[in-house]
Amino acid sequence: MKLLSSFKKELILASRGFYFYVELIFALVILVVLLFAIPQNFSSTSTEYLHFNLPQEGREIFTNNILENDLDGESEIVEIEAGGKTFNAELIVTDESEIYIVDSEEAVRMLADSEKVIGAVIELNNNNQLHYKYYLQGYESTRFKNLISILFNESTDVLEERINNQDVRPLSTDYEPLSDRENTIPPLVAFSGSLMGMFIMASYIFLDKKEGVIKAYAVTASSVWQYLMSKIFVVLLTSVVSGFIIVMPVMGFRINYGLLLLLLLTTGFFASSLGLLVASFYKNLTNAFGVIYLLLIIMMVPSIAYFIPGWDPFWIKIIPSYPLLQGFKEIILPNGDTIYPLIVSAGFLAVGIILFAITNIRFKKTLSV
């Protein structure tokens, strides 16, 4: 009952304050960025400019070959501009690339130059053998250049045979990857939903410290832990709301929202207890800012690793935001593990309780007159 009154009071205070709206607006901004600025998948189609300096016959063989991969099986005649000139081109769109077949080498060179993409000219040399001439941008890796040269020195039959003989065994057979947009959700939710809670909690406490109201609370028949817990409830509420604002419009009904709610609550509890603990050591936000900033930076390191698949050193896994990110990822993965988020939730809850207990003692001991 007293806890409920305190919670109601904290809601009133939060709604008349500043941070409450900051977090919600922050979530909305993230949502807008997710939906409109981050593409479904980071562009993986490439553009190529080709010119076949071949007899009509050879030209047709190549063109038809490429045309087989065209999405609608038909090419399109378009006009493209480069270097102040207009060129006619035959456009073939496959699911991997847009291929423009132009009618002069000059066009290839100018387009490669102005569009900053690869151009190629295929022609017959004196021995009536196919000759490939590439226009590169200059920053391609040696590996890429080697690949291009090897591609035509080996017979394609040999290459094909080698590829077919390679034994590729996926580690997990039911793995469906996330789209790039979905993949950016875990770090964003982790920050706006859970970790911001630490900062916002500390801000709430410092506001109260300034007004001295915690002392007034301490001389009532209600316990200090209820005062602290009611604040945590408010932070949890905002982190759940902002988490859902970000996740729901992107993921629709494809994920388990019960699990998401659980993970948001437990990680939010952990983060706000941490915020409380930090706040118990300082008089005001300015003094505590260094520590809070440092904690946020440390918590951000795993999200760097998150986007660099090959970099995953052991020490990163002991930073709390690592399991946090992985937990959110499992939840939004189409065939994600349900046990993992549960274990992570249990872990954050346990650590949160310990932090909260320490904080409670600290708050009782650091009251003043």
Add this chain to the structure above:
Amino acid sequence: MIEVEGLYYSYSNDDNFAVKDVSFKVAEGEIFGFLGPSGAGKSTTQGILTGLLQLQKGNASVAGYDIKNISRKMFNKIGMSFEQSNVYSKMTAKENLSFYSKLFDVETRDPMELINLVGLGGKENMRTGEFSKGMKHRLTFARSMINNPSMWFLDEPTTGLDPAIAADIKDIIKEHNNKGVTVFLTTHNMYIADELCDRVAFIINGEIRLIDSPKNLKLQYGKKLVEVEYGQDGNVKKETFSTILQEDKDLLNKIIADKEILTMHTKEATLEEIFIKVTGRGLA
């Protein structure tokens, strides 16, 4: 109601004591004044008795509860008004009191009644962030009555208030005391202490120098004093002489014989003058 025995407190946890070997008792229904200059240890003592500061050394009990192991229930019987007002600036006066009233297990008073009592009627829906210092202080004072406390701690309840309002506050304290409320009153204001307190303690540098009733103190130290204004070298000089001390009497005689007397009054010693006599220090 309050029993304190050998209380020590150090903010730095060493032997730099803010409160040193303090012992006293406050009887039920009594108004006990805690008087001393700034930094004497008044708020510290009150902080220990209300559980805000951890008891370090000594024994204390308040309203029958041992301070070593404070039960939350004790606070149903206690009211505390803070030296520095502390109310939620983002809530209105009424919201502040309404919320506070829910934190007790006992019957509480109507917030509006208390707001009117301290002269803030009409301001109840104003956010306290827009209150003046004195208004906030009155609200803090009003809040301390919300749970009908039988033990009432008041830390400087009249500081920063204009004399008329301070007099109202004094009357409120007296009224509650008449209904049986025990009061522990910390103040600089000697007139209020004089009028209200059954007994006062003089505290200085963390130590209690003396505990007695204002009446006894005046009988003991006051007697009659004569205040004389006289002219000397073109200036006006003002001096106070005891009518009992031989030394004072001789001096007074000399002045009457040699100087031009401007005014001469007899008066009773104030608590403040007694304080200065006892401690060798003023209260300011």
